[in-house]
Amino acid sequence: YVGLPLSLRFSEVGFKVLGFDIDAEKERKIKKGESYIAHIPSADIQAATQKNFEATTDFSRLKEADSVIICVPTPLNQYREPDLSFVINTVEAALPYLRKGQIVSLESTTYPGTTEEELRPRIEKKGFKIGTDIFLVFSPEREDPGNGKFTTKTIPTIVGGTTPACLDAGSALYAIAINHI
Numbered sequence: 001y002v003g004l005p006l007s008l009r010f011s012e013v014g015f016k017v018l019g020f021d022i023d024a025e026k027e028r029k030i031k032k033g034e035s036y037i038a039h040i041p042s043a044d045i046q047a048a049t050q051k052n053f054e055a056t057t058d059f060s061r062l063k064e065a066d067s068v069i070i071c072v073p074t075p076l077n078q079y080r081e082p083d084l085s086f087v088i089n090t091v092e093a094a095l096p097y098l099r100k101g102q103i104v105s106l107e108s109t110t111y112p113g114t115t116e117e118e119l120r121p122r123i124e125k126k127g128f129k130i131g132t133d134i135f136l137v138f139s140p141e142r143e144d145p146g147n148g149k150f151t152t153k154t155i156p157t158i159v160g161g162t163t164p165a166c167l168d169a170g171s172a173l174y175a176i177a178i179n180h181i
Helices: 003-012 024-031 042-051 059-064 085-097 114-125 164-177
Strands: 017-020 053-056 067-070 103-106 135-138
Touching (some): 003 042, 003 053, 003 164, 017 059, 024 042, 042 053, 067 085, 085 114
Parallel strands (some): 017 053
């Protein structure tokens, strides 16, 4: 419910968008021009796929992307703490395909420090220097499904970077698609 609206918004402003999901059914629906989210019309999917939006389950294609925005669930566990397994599994799956120059943004709802404590060490372990090779960003999801007064474009977005260079890169990325950063 976060990744698809964000993908459509970046598509709308002219980005080539490659949506990744482990769910082959979502990929199939996007390729057929069908929405899998009730408040997103299939016509929006069709318009984007005819223009510059594509869906895939092939993580090796991450190397094609200039920006990787991670939008995965973080359900609460039995102790009411975020279950980071989706975040960690996604980062681990992406690591072999990351390349220098990419922005990696965590957009999942989680506690402060997740980007620094969980993503950064994994990316650095692969030999990347954060702020020089990879620009690591956190931008908590800002969706308000069903609220006609706000859209992905108009909901103010918070962007944080693990270094000043990361913040600059992340802010520049989101500012293209979101009205207020």
